[in-house]
Amino acid sequence: xxxxxxxxEAAIDNAHRLLAxxxxxxxxxxxxxxxxxxxxxxxGVDRVMSEGSLYDRRLAALAIKQARGDLIEAIFLxxxxxxxxxxxxxxxxxxxxxxxxxxxxxxxxxxxPGGQLLGPTFDYTHRLLDEALxxxxxxxxGETREGATEPVSRIADILGGEGLIEEEISGNDxxxxxxxxxxxxxxxxxxxxxxxxxxxxxxxxxxxxxTQRGYARSHPFAGEIRIGEVEVExxxxxxxxxxxxxxVQLTECQMVNQFKGSAKVPPxxxxxxxxxxxxxxxxxxxxxxxxxxxxxxxxxxxIVAPAQDQEFVISHCDNVQATGFVEHLKLPHHVDFQAExxxxxxxxxxxxxxxxxxxxxxxxx
Amino acid sequence: xxxxxxxxxxxxxxxxxxxxxxxxxxxRTYGTRIGCADVSFDIWPGxxxxxxxxxxxxxxxLLNCISTRLEPTSGTISYRMRDGEMRDLYQxxxxxxxxxxxxxxxxxxxxxxxxxxxxxxxxxxVGERLMAVGQRHYGRLRATATDWLGRVEIDAGRIDDQPRxxxxxxxxxxxxxxNLVTAPRLVFMDEPTGGLDVSVQARLLxxxxxxxxDLGLAVIIVTxxxxxxxxxxxxxxxxxxxxxxxxxxxxxxLDDPQAPYTQxxxxxxxxx
Amino acid sequence: xxARTQASSYNFAYLDEQTKRMxxxxxxxxxxxxxxxxPFASREMPMPYGWGTGGVQVTAAILGPDDVLKVIDQxxxxxxxxxxxRKFFERVADVETTTRTVDATIIQTRHRxxxxxxREGQVLVYQVPIPEPxxxxxxxxxxxxxMHALEEYGLMHVKLYEDIARNGxxxxxxxxxxxxxxxxxxxxxxxxxFDNPKMHMSEALQLFGAxxxxxxxxxxxxxxxxxxxxEDHPFEVQRFDKPCALCGGGQVYLDxxxxxxxxxxxxxxxxxxxxxxxxxxxxxxxxxGEVAQ
Numbered sequence: 001x002x003x004x005x006x007x008x009e010a011a012i013d014n015a016h017r018l019l020a021x022x023x024x025x026x027x028x029x030x031x032x033x034x035x036x037x038x039x040x041x042x043x044g045v046d047r048v049m050s051e052g053s054l055y056d057r058r059l060a061a062l063a064i065k066q067a068r069g070d071l072i073e074a075i076f077l078x079x080x081x082x083x084x085x086x087x088x089x090x091x092x093x094x095x096x097x098x099x100x101x102x103x104x105x106x107x108x109x110x111x112x113p114g115g116q117l118l119g120p121t122f123d124y125t126h127r128l129l130d131e132a133l134x135x136x137x138x139x140x141x142g143e144t145r146e147g148a149t150e151p152v153s154r155i156a157d158i159l160g161g162e163g164l165i166e167e168e169i170s171g172n173d174x175x176x177x178x179x180x181x182x183x184x185x186x187x188x189x190x191x192x193x194x195x196x197x198x199x200x201x202x203x204x205x206x207x208x209x210x211t212q213r214g215y216a217r218s219h220p221f222a223g224e225i226r227i228g229e230v231e232v233e234x235x236x237x238x239x240x241x242x243x244x245x246x247x248v249q250l251t252e253c254q255m256v257n258q259f260k261g262s263a264k265v266p267p268x269x270x271x272x273x274x275x276x277x278x279x280x281x282x283x284x285x286x287x288x289x290x291x292x293x294x295x296x297x298x299x300x301x302x303i304v305a306p307a308q309d310q311e312f313v314i315s316h317c318d319n320v321q322a323t324g325f326v327e328h329l330k331l332p333h334h335v336d337f338q339a340e341x342x343x344x345x346x347x348x349x350x351x352x353x354x355x356x357x358x359x360x361x362x363x364x365x
Numbered sequence: 366x367x368x369x370x371x372x373x374x375x376x377x378x379x380x381x382x383x384x385x386x387x388x389x390x391x392x393r394t395y396g397t398r399i400g401c402a403d404v405s406f407d408i409w410p411g412x413x414x415x416x417x418x419x420x421x422x423x424x425x426x427l428l429n430c431i432s433t434r435l436e437p438t439s440g441t442i443s444y445r446m447r448d449g450e451m452r453d454l455y456q457x458x459x460x461x462x463x464x465x466x467x468x469x470x471x472x473x474x475x476x477x478x479x480x481x482x483x484x485x486x487x488x489x490x491v492g493e494r495l496m497a498v499g500q501r502h503y504g505r506l507r508a509t510a511t512d513w514l515g516r517v518e519i520d521a522g523r524i525d526d527q528p529r530x531x532x533x534x535x536x537x538x539x540x541x542x543x544n545l546v547t548a549p550r551l552v553f554m555d556e557p558t559g560g561l562d563v564s565v566q567a568r569l570l571x572x573x574x575x576x577x578x579d580l581g582l583a584v585i586i587v588t589x590x591x592x593x594x595x596x597x598x599x600x601x602x603x604x605x606x607x608x609x610x611x612x613x614x615x616x617x618x619l620d621d622p623q624a625p626y627t628q629x630x631x632x633x634x635x636x637x
Numbered sequence: 638x639x640a641r642t643q644a645s646s647y648n649f650a651y652l653d654e655q656t657k658r659m660x661x662x663x664x665x666x667x668x669x670x671x672x673x674x675x676p677f678a679s680r681e682m683p684m685p686y687g688w689g690t691g692g693v694q695v696t697a698a699i700l701g702p703d704d705v706l707k708v709i710d711q712x713x714x715x716x717x718x719x720x721x722x723r724k725f726f727e728r729v730a731d732v733e734t735t736t737r738t739v740d741a742t743i744i745q746t747r748h749r750x751x752x753x754x755x756r757e758g759q760v761l762v763y764q765v766p767i768p769e770p771x772x773x774x775x776x777x778x779x780x781x782x783x784m785h786a787l788e789e790y791g792l793m794h795v796k797l798y799e800d801i802a803r804n805g806x807x808x809x810x811x812x813x814x815x816x817x818x819x820x821x822x823x824x825x826x827x828x829x830x831f832d833n834p835k836m837h838m839s840e841a842l843q844l845f846g847a848x849x850x851x852x853x854x855x856x857x858x859x860x861x862x863x864x865x866x867x868e869d870h871p872f873e874v875q876r877f878d879k880p881c882a883l884c885g886g887g888q889v890y891l892d893x894x895x896x897x898x899x900x901x902x903x904x905x906x907x908x909x910x911x912x913x914x915x916x917x918x919x920x921x922x923x924x925x926g927e928v929a930q
Contacts, residue, residue: 012721076685079681080681082681083652083680083681084651178678180678184676311777320681320685324685325686325687328685328688331710331718332718334711334892335811335892338829339829339831342810347804460786460787464787485795497792501794501868502869503867504869506798
């Protein structure tokens with residue numbers, strides 16, 4: 001007898017109830033609090049803020065909890081929330097030169113004004129599992145520098161003083177905004193950087209890595225990586241000046257790359273730029289490598305590798321888009337499949353007819 | 366030189382008031398390096414012009430500039446459109462330029478894979494230009510494709526095979542058929558016999574000469590091979606270091622080269 | 638009521654008014670240039686890309702409080718994704734919904750066009766995964782846009798030519814390309830080619846939204862829509878040997894339902910509303926006829 005194969009509302013509701021149940025898990029284990037996630041899984045929170053394009057630690061923590069720790073799902077939740085928010089205005093460009101740095105390193109110089117500051121890093125740790133963390137051992141407070149610190153000038157400014165690195169032209173035009181402007185290739189660098197900033201860490205990491213392995217080699221040096229808080233200011237027309245509205249933690253990476261020069265430009269270093277919310281060096285560095293690779297056209301380099309191809313990189317770097325389209329294959333496609341079924345049957349019939357005609361002919365001979 | 370006599374007869378320059386293509390002071394630089402510099406020449410309908418020189422002499426840069434594949438640094442290239450009007454090629458709109466490329470012009474690449482669709486059948490390769498200009502009758506497209514395969518000596522039974530399954534010589538002949546199917550007036554050829562065996566080259570040259578004569582095509586052919594130039598062309602441009610060092614009728618130029626460099630080229634061939 | 642309260646922190650139909658205006662501008666441009674893909678700054682939606690975000694954005698932008706919404710997927714109102722999208726709009730817009738084609742003012746669809754002819758004043762919103770009909774012939778957007786601009790559609794016919802050369806007939810069964818008003822070649826979204834003739838000169842406005850690919854295109858009412866073909870191999874739609882086993886309807890698209898693992902099959906209307914309406918009129922197919930006896 002015919003039983004409807006089509007799912008209904010009840011099935012969806014039940015599936016979602018089961019999901020909620022599984023998300024909570026064993027009820028005898030205390031539920032995670034958002035504070036716990038925001039304090040102890042902070043790098044996950046940072047990634048969700050960064051690729052979710054929304055600086056809100058509480059919402060990111062909530063999203064991680066709701067997504068059962070699936071960060072791409074959490075990013076998706078944050079984006080879907082963010083998209084409904086009306087825009088009140090634009091912040092002034094943040095000044096990363098005035099950053100209160102917690103970590104700042106340069107691979108180009110042994111020492112430099114402001115010093116090398118390691119900060120809270122996994123670098124130089126031995127990756128040994130620490131069984132003590134199974135409990136809640138006493139942790140000593142961290143050692144930090146005392147007093148007012150001298151300004152920590154950016155490496156690009158140091159190299160720029162000698163004219164050794166290209167100048168970034170800061171036009172007065174308002175940069176394009178990927179939320180408001182349709183993506184049309186070729187993209188401005190501003191559009192590319194915005195897309196990369198919310199691009200998938202894993203995808204950009206692999207592409208950045210590919211440039212190091214010879215697919216568009218750019219001879220990069222980690223000119224500087226800095227992590228810390230910057231002030232966000234908004235210009236108030238009523239007051240006639242900008243007022244601070246809060247602070248955000250950022251990771252900035254300035255990659256310094258070789259460049260032979262061209263007919264018009266003397267040999268000098270060029271830059272790849274990475275900037276992300278929170279603490280995420282891996283993402284900022286990968287972004288900087290990709291940014292530099294994507295400038296191939298502008299710098300007159302041959303476009304030969306995937307990382308240099310802006311249509312390829314930008315069209316595929318968004319994990320919310322990618323996961324949606326890959327997973328949409330789960331949706332029913334039976335109407336189209338029916339059309340293909342009919343076609344395959346017709347073609348098989350024709351094939352069999354042709355074969356039997358051949359056999360008859362042979363038999364007749 | 367019977368061939369040469371026949372070639373000259375075919376030229377009917379007197380009836381044409383204007384050249385088909387006119388190049389003036391064409392220069393293309395790459396940074397400070399010269400690709401080609403200050404090149405001027407005209408080509409008339411039905412005329413075959415060979416651009417010869419060794420690799421690095423600028424002949425491919427010149428060909429790419431003329432065929433609108435590479436923007437020149439300075440100079441002009443004008444072309445007599447089918448309505449008789451001379452137009453600066455780099456002032457054409459993209460639509461006009463592309464229309465020219467797929468109807469009135471042909472481009473035969475050295476590597477057939479650059480000029481063919483390797484994953485569609487030979488028939489579709491030949492038919493594509495016709496479909497692009499609006500032919501919508503499958504049977505007629507197929508008949509035209511079959512006819513053209515015959516003219517370039519490809520067995521009609523191979524019409525549904527992809528060029529991937531073809532030999533180098535067959536691919537090159539297919540590329541020629543694909544270009545000629547819309548009856549172009551001007552065909553660019555970049556070392557069309559390069560990379561082929563000597564015996565295959567000879568057959569291809571023979572075929573090309575026949576087609577060019579029958580169809581009255583104007584051809585600009587880039588080659589480093591003086592034998593190819595001698596066999597196909599009416600006139601020659603000899604290039605060295607991006608500049609034209611000698612320009613004249615092929616037979617005159619090969620029999621009595623004036624420029625020292627041309628003398629060197631010709632003598633080096635004759636010694637072999 | 639609880640659902641409405643829960644969603645009260647969102648604007649009517651989810652999107653903020655600024656975003657809706659941006660989408661409406663794209664829709665107006667699309668209507669003005671039938672078949673042309675208008676880029677728009679597609680937003681994230683609370684359902685995944687590839688699951689109808691384009692259609693949902695279009696619907697959200699045109700939906701008013703008085704509209705009556707119908708959502709179908711594979712022709713049916715009760716498929717999971719259709720249920721999910723319908724619930725979404727019930728929740729964020731509190732609009733009336735229906736499963737009846739004739740009662741709806743807006744119909745959002747994935748993969749089908751209703752069997753009941755649409756009338757003036759109705760809007761059909763298609764969910765589109767890949768809006769570019771040339772995409773699988775030419776992967777580059779910069780190139781395909783140029784091809785559209787210059788009407789360079791030879792390659793499309795190359796594909797159809799290859800189909801005939803290989804199979805003796807055109808082997809494209811769905812997402813079958815069409816030419817709109819003699820100008821733009823357009824992807825009708827992955828509807829079976831059975832539905833292509835319904836787009837031609839439709840009285841309804843047809844809007845196509847591709848969220849991930851950030852494109853909107855449209856067919857205004859009474860637009861000429863011609864399926865690509867050759868003069869000697871004209872376009873043909875699928876035909877089914879039997880009528881619907883439930884309502885006995887012919888000339889409709891049928892779903893194949895597997896009854897057992899011994900090859901038992903039955904064919905029923907893909908358009909559930911069409912099937913139910915016919916049965917409500919007392920029409921019976923083979924299977925129900927037997928049951929009644």
